[in-house]
Amino acid sequence: MSFSDLGLSKKIIDTIEEIGYTTPTPIQLAAIPEILKGRDVLGIAQTGTGKTASFTLPLLAKLETGRARARMPRSLILCPTRELAAQVFENFEKYGKRQKLSVALLIGGVAFKDQERILDRGADVLIATPGRLMDHFERGKLMLTRVEYFVIDEADRMLDMGFIPDIEKISKRIPFTRQTLLFSATMPKEIQRLADMFLQNPVRVEVAKASTTAQTIDQKLLYAPPEHKQKRLCLRDLLKSLKIQNAIIFANRKKDVEIIFKSLSVHKFSVGALHGDMAQSARMEVLEKFKGNKLQLLVASDVAARGLDIPNVSHVINYDLPIVAEDYVHRIGRTGRAGRSGNAISMVTFEDIKALKAVEKITENSIDWIDEKPSEDDFSASSNSRKRSHKNKTRGPKKYSNEVQKPKPAAKKVEPKTIDKNIIAFGTNDHIPDFLLRSSAIK
């Protein structure tokens, strides 16, 4: 089936042809005709499936007739993060270029006055993060009484970020007669409760089982040292050993994002950083550079994990496994998008074993190790010697050097003598996985 069979307008079909899409993705095939019919839709789809176009295209078609009034938007799309909101905005601009509709973006970090001016002109499409929308609403600059189409995107992320009470408040201000579309990558109980509350007789459209990862992503694990400097060295070796077109490196803590970013910059990698404490303008700038291939690597916290549409990311690297297992699905969803192939490599220390089990449980998948799987003993030995190393630190001089040494060629066998000096976190030589002996990760 092609786009012209879905009931979209000629203007939209022409634009899609120009962009170069030939076939609708499964979520588009399922959702577009239902949205055009006026049905509420509960869409369960992970990022990378073409989900944004599945609601953007039919909404553009529906909004072709009619006119916006000042401060009274005709449609409202709520997104959990500024980046995702900005991306949905770009999608409306891209797909709606023949429509001349007014599309407004309300996100934090941008002056209220500028946003008020845009609202005053009237918006056919208003894309917003919940917090900023509530601010405008409470300042009396916005009315939601003429909203005909209400979209909640990435609902499970909204839940994680504590936005549900805001969304409930917002939804009460939108007329009951509206059409509502709710999209979520996963379907925890709380989201089902929301769906029951917000949607009327919805069509359920599901393209991948909740919490599954795309089949096109080659997932691997890399046994890594827990000590920070050595782990960063391990990361650099990994980066050098891969054929990376561009990669996102995820770390759990903003502080670590900064440290990894600085370390990679010092080692002359082409790299940017993205985390929630950065100013909005700096976040946008780094994202643009990464999208425009001016940066090869992006070190990011989970703020970037969801929804960002960066085509052709060849690799996702988890510097550490996420604290919430579901974030793994979203992180690696940055690669292998829309049927392309991708690679996801997670660095795993003995401290991550619980997190790894949680990830494997949620994805119902046992992930392969880059080299042979470390044994339980490897992990317990590492754990014990780590404990010993902490004790030793308080008692006397350090048993190993923190100096980062120049990496050796990966294939060269390292002499046990060299290893003895620094291997404290891995127990005896017998417990060192093969690939570490061969790599320059520990010297």
Ligand code: AMP
């Ligand atoms: P999304 O899941 O909305 O983040 O979309 C993922 C990527 O797929 C985006 O880069 C879209 O431009 C692209 N895309 C969406 N629909 C199609 C399609 N029918 N054919 C090819 N690419 C698509």
